[in-house]
Amino acid sequence: MTAQFGEKLIIDGESHTMMTQPLAVYFELSGVKPEFEVSNTALWRGYVGTWEILRERLYLLKISANYTDRTSAKLEDFFPGYPDRVFAHWYSGTIRIPQGNIVKYVHMGYESVFEQDLIIRIMKGCVVSRDIIDNNYGVKV
């Protein structure tokens, strides 16, 4: 499968690319199955979410997507009354933020390897740890 677009994550005002999809977990748990337009093979999920880590919590700020009828998706479609910011309490797991230069491009999913990965562990939407993995040596920095 073609390499996929990442999600956008803002940490301390700085924008990063996140190779994890917390919104997919929301769709799974809530039973919501939106029909997004798939415009190219690098975005099979049909949307790109903009996220922020603020005060050690993970928030969803925006969803960029079109439905199959070409209308734009909005946060309020899934989170009524919350148009600008949604606390991602449903998400537990790690999020991966590649850093540095790409050292091996893999034409599939999120398989490409970068110099380092910032791994943030989240429990019910709250940050519990942050680690940097050096992919040249496979060790925590």
Place this chain on the structure above:
Amino acid sequence: MISTIYLYLSVGLIATLVVLGSHFYQTREKLFGGSNIPEWSWKNRWVNVKDRIILPFFAVAVITLLWPFVLFFLAKEILGHFKNSPVSKTQEKVFEVRQHHLIEKYNLQELECREIMEDPMQAVPEIPFGHLNSAWIAFKENIQTNDELWFFKAEESKSDLKALVREGYVIKRRGKFVDNFVTRVESIEL
């Protein structure tokens, strides 16, 4: 014969333009946010020559000559995506709670009190299960008098290295599990 070869190569050239156009549209810059593409430098000259000259030349040659195979693999990817979508996987195998997954029994009031969400930025409704409340309400409608409500945790091995953890609540009626509400799903490394 010659005209057939010209026709074949012409179709190949059109396929090349379509495939490369699509590739440039989905550049790595777009994929990775633009900050990770190495600049041209003498230190990286071999990588640059390979990525910017040899591979594109090779790609044009291969697609022009072998375009039926390229279109076959492209079609395979598109069809494969729909076959392997998360929705169809869910339909294939439905998760079931077992007796050994049960952790603790709650009554409805205790459970709802325990699961009220809060956030300093007011980005979640202060109700049981927050943004998952609609799904909870739908689940709650299945609860009958004398049903038991249990918190469960299940760990399903996906490979030697990974497992899928699910947590949530299950309705137990006359010894049988009738419905469950998953509140956490997490892939963990073993």
